Amino acid sequence: MLQKPKGTYDIYGKRSLMMNYLKEVFSNLIDKYNASYFETPMFESSELFHRGVGETTDIVSKETYDFKDRGDRNMTLRPEGTAGIVRSFIENKLYAESLPLKAWYMGPMFRYERPQAGRYREFYQIGFECFGTYDPMMDAETISIVYNFFNLLGLKGVKVNINTLGDKESREMYHKALMDYFKPYLNELCDDCNRRFEKNPLRILDCKVDADNDFMKCAPRMTDYLNEVSREHFSLVKNYLDAMNIDYEVNSNIVRGLDYYTHTVFEVVADIKDFGSQNVLAGGGRYNNLVENIGGPSVPGVGFAIGVERLLLALEYEGLDNIEFNPVDVYIFGASENEKEYIMKLANDLRGNGFKIDVDYESKSFKNNFKRADKLNSRFVIIIGEEEVKTKILTVKNNKTKEEYKVNIDELIKFLDEKLGDFDED
């Protein structure tokens, strides 16, 4: 049998309800921040990601879906959302408008990885980016959006971990200090860390293999290498988070795997046992050089991305996924084949007036139809027979209370409006 590609999944049933629900909740929330919705292509020129995400990152060096199109152009399925939004920001010259500009998106991303629970090759992210301000207020606001979103969903035990990478100058100084420090210990470090030493010595700090070594505990700390500007920035971010009563912890091991971050970086983690690394529900940070690196003017940015599948897992784990299909307002069936025309017209009119209608297409038995009405959770059932067509008095049955009403066809819409109101109060 043909099956879906490894690491992908189909969206239908409860999952589609949940995803629509998440998008709606987020959309409502983010509107309060005056952000606008973006959709950018799922594939872009490969160069964009090489320049944006970073040539040396794992994501670009070994996880992208690359292909040549029929015009022999190098294309890449987007592995994350930020680069595309930045490209759009530059290409549409949005920097010429009044800044800051806030953007949000939700869509599929693609990474060629070994799948696991909460980790797919095609996966969805909800993301946010803000361009045009260096002010730490925006760092704090960005974090607060994720925090508030998760709270809105009812998620408990959400933790915000923050760190600072400092500006370019601080980062280079720290980089050098780490290399100097670890150099003598190179043969004591694990193979992975030996690779990290060249590429990104920061990552050695959160290595699980070497964590117990004594020399790890005395390693130089970022905070000691921050220049005045970086230190001030970070301390203001913390002040603003405090002002909003957001719980956070400074965790100097948060480094992030994307090259573009400067200053604030953060992760929002769930507290679920056996989730392991999948506990990281969202991550983000500030990127003051990215827009320029991609070929735009020097405009700073901050943003985050939420992993939808992981969020869904966390919601399910905490029992916050009790969502059901909206019930049908009215189920209509006929006593015989002869009423089909009448039913088509009636259903069409009612749908046009905003009611959710389903009907019997197969002229099945009464029993069958009532069973179906129950299955659809239909609030009302209307049975059409010769008598009803002739007298224009319809039999409308409340499917919960079993009460039957005789309603003139002209009064039907008013009747349903009133009676359906009762249901909403439950």
Next chain:
RNA sequence: GCGGAAUUGGUGAAGGGGUUAACACGGUGGAUUGUGGUUCCAUUAUGCAUCGGUUCGAAUCCGAUAUUCCGCCCCA
């Protein structure tokens, strides 16, 4: 990219070489040709991820492949 475990219907699953693949839920039809949700009856995998091999005989043993899950790496 590396290491490990798993895979039986629409779903949850039992069976670990001997011929009708248990049980439960769900689906469909009926008992009940203008009134259902209970109950009862019937039906629902010539099929056990796929392809090969061993065997008189394979869901069961062996091999390869695919997928899923777990750990590592990395990330959302």
